[in-house]
Amino acid sequence: MHEKIFPIGPQHPSLKEPIFLKLHVDGSYITKAEFNLGYTHRGVEKCAEGYLLDTALHAVQRTCGICSQCHSMAFLNAVEPMTGVQVPEKVYLQRLITAELERIHSHLLWGGVMAHEIGLETLFMYYWREREHILDIFDELTGNRVHHSPDLIGTAKRSFNKENLQMVLEKLDLVEPEIKELRNVMENHDVITSRFKKHGNIPKKMAEDLDLVGPTARASGVNYDVRQNAPYMAYGIKELKVKPVIRSEGDSWGRTMIRCDEIFESMRLVRKACEMIDPNEEVPKKKNLIAKGDFSRGRTEAPRGENFHFVAIENNRIKRLKLRTPTLANVISYARIMEGEDITDVPVIVMSLDPCISCMERVAVIRNGKQENWTSHELFEGKKYD
Amino acid sequence: MIEILFVLLLVPLALVFEGVRRRIVARMHNRVGPPLMQPFYDIAKLISKKEFQNRNEIFNLVPYLALICSLLIILIIPFSIIGFDYDFLVVGYIFILQDTFYIFGAIASRSPFGMFASVRELLLMLGYEITFLIVLALFFYGAGATSFQNYNAEFAFTQLPLVSILLLFTGFVILRITPYDVMAAEAEISAGFFSEYSGTSLAMLELAEFIKNFVIYILLGFLIVGKTYALLLSPLFMLFYMIMLTSSPRYSTVVTVKTFLFLAALAFVDIFFLV
Numbered sequence: 001m002h003e004k005i006f007p008i009g010p011q012h013p014s015l016k017e018p019i020f021l022k023l024h025v026d027g028s029y030i031t032k033a034e035f036n037l038g039y040t041h042r043g044v045e046k047c048a049e050g051y052l053l054d055t056a057l058h059a060v061q062r063t064c065g066i067c068s069q070c071h072s073m074a075f076l077n078a079v080e081p082m083t084g085v086q087v088p089e090k091v092y093l094q095r096l097i098t099a100e101l102e103r104i105h106s107h108l109l110w111g112g113v114m115a116h117e118i119g120l121e122t123l124f125m126y127y128w129r130e131r132e133h134i135l136d137i138f139d140e141l142t143g144n145r146v147h148h149s150p151d152l153i154g155t156a157k158r159s160f161n162k163e164n165l166q167m168v169l170e171k172l173d174l175v176e177p178e179i180k181e182l183r184n185v186m187e188n189h190d191v192i193t194s195r196f197k198k199h200g201n202i203p204k205k206m207a208e209d210l211d212l213v214g215p216t217a218r219a220s221g222v223n224y225d226v227r228q229n230a231p232y233m234a235y236g237i238k239e240l241k242v243k244p245v246i247r248s249e250g251d252s253w254g255r256t257m258i259r260c261d262e263i264f265e266s267m268r269l270v271r272k273a274c275e276m277i278d279p280n281e282e283v284p285k286k287k288n289l290i291a292k293g294d295f296s297r298g299r300t301e302a303p304r305g306e307n308f309h310f311v312a313i314e315n316n317r318i319k320r321l322k323l324r325t326p327t328l329a330n331v332i333s334y335a336r337i338m339e340g341e342d343i344t345d346v347p348v349i350v351m352s353l354d355p356c357i358s359c360m361e362r363v364a365v366i367r368n369g370k371q372e373n374w375t376s377h378e379l380f381e382g383k384k385y386d
Numbered sequence: 387m388i389e390i391l392f393v394l395l396l397v398p399l400a401l402v403f404e405g406v407r408r409r410i411v412a413r414m415h416n417r418v419g420p421p422l423m424q425p426f427y428d429i430a431k432l433i434s435k436k437e438f439q440n441r442n443e444i445f446n447l448v449p450y451l452a453l454i455c456s457l458l459i460i461l462i463i464p465f466s467i468i469g470f471d472y473d474f475l476v477v478g479y480i481f482i483l484q485d486t487f488y489i490f491g492a493i494a495s496r497s498p499f500g501m502f503a504s505v506r507e508l509l510l511m512l513g514y515e516i517t518f519l520i521v522l523a524l525f526f527y528g529a530g531a532t533s534f535q536n537y538n539a540e541f542a543f544t545q546l547p548l549v550s551i552l553l554l555f556t557g558f559v560i561l562r563i564t565p566y567d568v569m570a571a572e573a574e575i576s577a578g579f580f581s582e583y584s585g586t587s588l589a590m591l592e593l594a595e596f597i598k599n600f601v602i603y604i605l606l607g608f609l610i611v612g613k614t615y616a617l618l619l620s621p622l623f624m625l626f627y628m629i630m631l632t633s634s635p636r637y638s639t640v641v642t643v644k645t646f647l648f649l650a651a652l653a654f655v656d657i658f659f660l661v
Contacts, residue, residue, distance in 0.1 A: 119636035
């Protein structure tokens with residue numbers, strides 16, 4: 001049979017951000033899939049280089065519009081131990097509340113986009129209506145709806161008071177039954193299940209081999225969650241231990257249901273943290289801190305999986321910052337899971353991994369039409385810059 | 387001549403109908419929706435836009451041919467201006483012809499999205515066009531009529547329940563309503579046939595679609611509830627399809643094609659029972 005190439009991207013209605021999926025198709029079945037990145041490189045790492053830690057935090061918090069708190073927490077995980085600052089428990093709890101609300105927000109946003117991909121605009125609108133309430137909470141807690149950036153090194157910009165926490169609990173009570181209903185639709189609608197089940201299979205072995213992270217890996221039966229395996233900040237507290245949702249299907253359906261269920265786990269954590277927090281306590285004032293040591297690393301569980309930050313410091317300024325977002329770990333599997341699928345199922349499979357492309361893009365060196373490979377040492381020392 | 391002018395007034399009516407449809411869908415989505423006159427603004431804006439040139443002749447001709455098909459149908463369906471014996475078969479053929487023009491245009495555009503839409507449409511045609519023609523013929527046979535002018539059956543669905551259901555099913559494909567709208571799936575083939583069109587050409591295609599959809603709703607009313615209530619009850623059929631549109635996602639291509647092949651078989655079986 002004559003093979004054709006079916007391009008998805010860089011601009012395509014089923015993609016919210018530019019990525020190029022080059023699908024070799026035989027009829028409407030995919031025989032081979034390739035993908036290409038590098039259409040939306042923003043240079044966040046370079047942005048932060050040479051700046052003081054406080055200033056670099058601004059750049060880091062703006063890496064992603066959806067999981068900005070998780071990036072900021074990963075950076076603080078790396079930096080705070082170096083400065084030796086004592087962080088009060090209230091600050092940790094505040095960060096946990098923002099991070100978990102962010103997870104709810106991210107999964108609701110994803111649910112809407114997924115509904116759009118299968119042609120169910122109503123569910124899309126309903127998911128995003130609930131998401132609006134979560135954004136209202138961010139507005140109330142941090143003053144910003146999207147890039148909320150409530151953190152400073154060792155402390156927070158503002159302290160959550162009684163009214164704030166009351167509002168969080170009220171809003172959660174408001175959205176929970178609605179979200180349950182939406183989950184019900186996702187679970188029981190025959191057409192939806194026919195589109196999701198047994199498409200985009202990732203067996204457990206493949207998930208482990210490719211080092212997939214987050215809900216994508218957990219849907220294939222990999223019991224890995226940074227919040228559980230390496231608890232950080234308030235996740236170390238006994239009452240706030242995370243019970244990750246694990247499923248064994250490994251298909252689009254499993255990944256969908258994991259995200260639907262994680263919302264409720266996050267709600268439990270937020271409610272518990274709201275109970276534990278002391279509304280009258282004030283957060284400490286911002287101090288000028290000196291970082292000791294050369295480099296450090298931090299990781300967090302973002303809505304899409306494990307966030308990894310590597311920070312190297314020289315004279316209290318950032319020398320090199322490396323961010324590995326979860327999408328980079330997950331997106332590798334596209335080439336494998338697309339094979340043998342129908343073109344109809346491609347948008348569902350693409351969205352079931354929840355790609356967040358522009359946070360993931362890192363530098364690619366192409367000189368005279370040839371791609372160059374740099375070792376981490378060369379990159380770290382900047383030897384090849386000229 | 388006056389009658390033709392009167393019928394041409396149906397064109398703005400079709401656009402208003404489309405505006406109402408959008409508002410209804412918006413309310414079902416829990417949003418405000420565009421103004422009622424939005425389809426007029428859309429067409430006016432598209433006509434004022436510069437068009438992407440340098441395509442082949444078939445590609446440029448298709449939008450006008452599609453519009454002519456739609457205009458021909460409104461001459462026959464609600465008021466039977468150019469009615470003649472066995473015009474219902476001609477109506478069926480014009481619908482097929484219009485879809486064939488879309489396929490020509492999409493293939494001439496050389497866009498992979500258009501190609502895939504064409505393949506899907508051709509696969510579906512095996513099922514739904516045959517069903518559509520058989521159903522049309524059975525309605526007229528049941529009423530003992532030979533043309534739209536002397537079709538006098540009232541509430542035909544009481545005598546022909548299965549045929550009515552088959553007609554409603556074919557409506558999904560002709561109107562591009564989920565769950566059976568794979569040939570216009572935005573998510574994977576970016577609107578299919580129309581993805582390479584722009585400017586005036588796209589305006590003509592949109593106009594053709596608006597008129598066709600309006601006529602289909604009237605046709606459903608005409609055949610299922612009868613001539614007297616056709617115009618009055620066509621919004622009800624629109625409401626039915628909009629409820630389906632807003633409550634169901636899209637089936638995959640394989641399921642859609644299988645469904646319509648099954649429906650075609652059912653239509654054939656129906657012939658033996660009724661004739």
